[in-house]
Amino acid sequence: MILFxxxxxxxxxxxKNLIKRWLRAVAKxxxxxxxxxxxxxCSDRYLLDIxxxxxxxxxxxxxxxxxxxxxxxxxxxxxxxISLDTVYINGDIYREGFQxxxxxxxxxxxxxxxxxxxxxxxxxxxMRAAENRALDLLASMQG
Numbered sequence: 001m002i003l004f005x006x007x008x009x010x011x012x013x014x015x016k017n018l019i020k021r022w023l024r025a026v027a028k029x030x031x032x033x034x035x036x037x038x039x040x041x042c043s044d045r046y047l048l049d050i051x052x053x054x055x056x057x058x059x060x061x062x063x064x065x066x067x068x069x070x071x072x073x074x075x076x077x078x079x080x081x082i083s084l085d086t087v088y089i090n091g092d093i094y095r096e097g098f099q100x101x102x103x104x105x106x107x108x109x110x111x112x113x114x115x116x117x118x119x120x121x122x123x124x125x126x127m128r129a130a131e132n133r134a135l136d137l138l139a140s141m142q143g
Contacts, residue, residue: 002034007042011084019103022141023110026134027076030114034076036068037113039106044085062086065109080109100135107134 002020004013013019027034044060051057051064062083069077082105091101111130118124 002037003039005038005040007040008046009041009043009084011041013039013041014099018138018141019106022134022138023107025137025141026107026110027114029133029137032074032076032114034110036077037110038079039109040079040081041084042081044083047081047083047086050081060086062090063105063109065112067113069113076110076113078109078113080106080113082106082109103135103138104131107131 002023004016023037024034047062047064048058048060051059051061054066055064060083064081066079066081067077068079069075082102084102087102087105088098090096090105091098094101096104108127108131111127111134112118116123116127116130118127
């Protein structure tokens with residue numbers, strides 16, 4: 001099950017059913033099945049509080065992913081918090097626009113719950129390539 005929530009902001013994600021199909025397809029490409037995935041859209045301030053409380057980091061970020069999987073196996077179970085404030089800013093900075101940047105960040109969180117990481121330059125390059133493949137898949141699913 002994939003669910004979408006908001007905290008301290010007003011936001012309505014467009015094309016929820018398409019996005020759910022896309023996320024399931026991305027997970028399936030790496031041999032994973034989504035069992036319980038929650039996206040929580042929030043503000044910078046809200047995500048900063050989570051970053052401080054749970055990770056001990058005192059800085060803004062666009063996304064924080066919590067892996068809630070209780071057992072080993074190729075399942076996805078987690079909570080993904082996304083700051084829409086930062087997504088808007090990064091969409092402008094990277095000249096992607098808000099919607100594409102949001103999709104990139106959403107799939108980035110999902111990829112963290114599968115086999116991808118971004119702890120060094122090599123793993124960041126693999127993550128970026130996986131994000132780009134996922135965005136291409138979404139574009140093909142849209143029409």
